[in-house]
Every structure is written in C-alpha cells, then in structure tokens.
Amino acid sequence: MHELSLTLLRDAPSRVAGIILTERNVSWPSYADSSTDEAAAHPHGLTAGTRVVYSLVIINKAGGLIYQRDFQAGLQKLSTNDYLVFAGTFHGVHAITRSLTPVFPYSAPATSNTSASTIPMTSTLPNPGLPKTGLEVLETERFRLTCFQTVTGTKFLLFTDPLMPNVDSVIAKIYELYADYVMKNPFYQLEMPVRCESFDRHLATWLRGR
Template sequence: MPSADRGVFSLIIINKAGGLIYQREFQAGLRKLSTNDYLVLAGTFHGVHAITRSITPRIPNSQPPPSPATSSPGTAPAVSGYSYPNPGVAVTGIDYLETDKFRLTCFQTLTGTKFLLFTDPMTGNVDTIVQKIYELYADFVMKNPFYQTEMPVRCEAFDRHLGAWLRGRT
C-alpha cells in the first residue's frame, strides 16, 4: 500500500461528560455515518473507557501492610496491600484499539476531554500526531474568546490549520 494512502482517517473529540463536540473525516471514500451514529459512538466509547479505567488490575504489594496492632497511634493509616502495575503512571482506560483495518488511539486531557484518532494501522508516530492535534485545539479552540467549554467546536481556524497540517505531513 503506498504511503499516500496511509494516514489519518477521522478525528472525534468527546467532552468530559461523554458528549460529541467535534467530528471530522480526512479520507475520501469512508463509509458515511449519520450524526446520530457519531453521538452513539462517542457516548459508547466514553462508557467503555470509564469501565476499563475502573477495572484496571491491581497487583499485590511485595510486603504486606503493617498490622494495626504494631503501628503506633498518630501514624498514617496502613496502605492497601495492592497497587496498580505502574504506580507512577495514572490509571487510564483504553489507550488504543487496533484491527487490521484501522487503529483507534485515545488521548485524554487532564480536563477529561478525549481525542479519538482513527488511523491506518501502519501509520507511525501516532502519539506525535495526537499531540499536535491537541496543540492546535489548545491554540485555536481553547484560546478563542467565543468558545464555551464543553460545547461543540465551531472554529474555522482550527479546521483550517488541522487540515493543512495533516495534508502537509503526507
């Protein structure tokens, strides 16, 4: 498959409540979904993301916590006997989902906004692409004095710069 055919298929942005605030397709010939389909997709992904975040497995600590009888009064309560696989990294839900036809990458901001990027599975540096999209979002949407947080994104400058940047990288 030529590299010009690979790349970004679609972008969906979901607010922290699970509502669809932005959707755009970048490849011609994709199956068209209705607005309702995109709303259902956004809400469903938001729910699945929350569920996968809550079921992240915890592994037993190597040392059992001290028993209450041996701890002195006034000390901090005993720590649970379990921790997440990588204690230094915050627990997240689905980060990516890959099939033979596409790769779905989810980037969640600190405010809970989720960026869902659909790409060809052979596309490299997807994390860099998502980071650049987030930078464009921050520059052209969040700094727009007329944009209200959590509302649908209607920003021509964001659309224009996003499209130009994605075209320029192929």
C-alpha cells in the same frame, strides 16, 4: 477464527497506565510465496511508512460529541446520530476499561526524614505511580483507534491506518492545535461543540503537510 486480546500498555513512561485491545484474524498457516510484496498484503496497498489519518473525533468529559471530521475521501458516511451514539458508547467502554486497570497496594521506601513505618499507597501496572486510565488503543486489520485523554477528561479519538507510525506525536500536535485555536478562543464555550474555522484550517493544513 477471530481473536480479541487484552493487554496492558507497556514501555510508556510518559503516558498513564492503560489498556490496549488488539483484534486480529487467526487462521491456518499459509504456504504462499514469502517474497510477496508487503504493500500487496495490506488491504489498502500501503506500507509501514504510510501516514494515513482517516478521522478525528473529540468527546467531552460527559461523553458528548463535540467534534468530528474526516480527512480521507471514500470513507463510509455516518449520520450525526450515529456519531452521538458512538461517543456515548465509547465513553462508557472507556470507564469500564479504566476500572479493569490493576491497582495494587505498595509502601513507599523509607527515607531519612521518615520513620520506619511507611504510608500505604496504590500502584498501577505496568507503570507504578502513574494514574490509571481506560482504553487507549483499539487495533483491527483495517484501522487503528487511538484515544488520548486530557487531564480535564476530554478524549481525542484518532482513526488511522494500522501501519501508521508515531501516532502519539500526531495526537500531541492535534491537541496543541486544539489548545491554541479552540481553548484560547474567547467565544468558545467549554464542553460545547467545536465550531472554530481557524482550528479546522490549521488542522487540515498540518495533516496535509506532514
């Protein structure tokens, strides 16, 4: 039996309120030996400490594909048209999930400088006061897709192993490299495909040296 659960992002004070999609297979209890090694149970023979980055996709604020790169050998190759369709589809799904984030009215607490009547405001759950966003994590048995959206609407989609820890810090570093070697490039045009050799080189070097 296949199950897809939808949950709200919790315990992330430094992140905006978002949505997590988790996909998993549900089956009857197994009576196998509990001493089975964790690496053997993983489809790729990896452990919880493994740091594997499969691919990076960058989408502009209009849903256009501006960057795609694989970092592991043996991955299934997709055509450029497939990636363009994926970028547009994810952009639409992200907008839909953003509209699903609950927003409830609330009143700011009164202070000595304000009157007893307060101004109605809105709150997002589970992190009141933070702006809402859309899909942030899509997890399956084979990979985890993590989405980081900038203030300007650019989306960084990172495909990693589902057991990889500290994905947020990896995306933060990728965004830092993007800001240094793409956005500061005087020849780069905003919202256009990224063709910066220095960004490719520093990105590959950093991922190999983690």
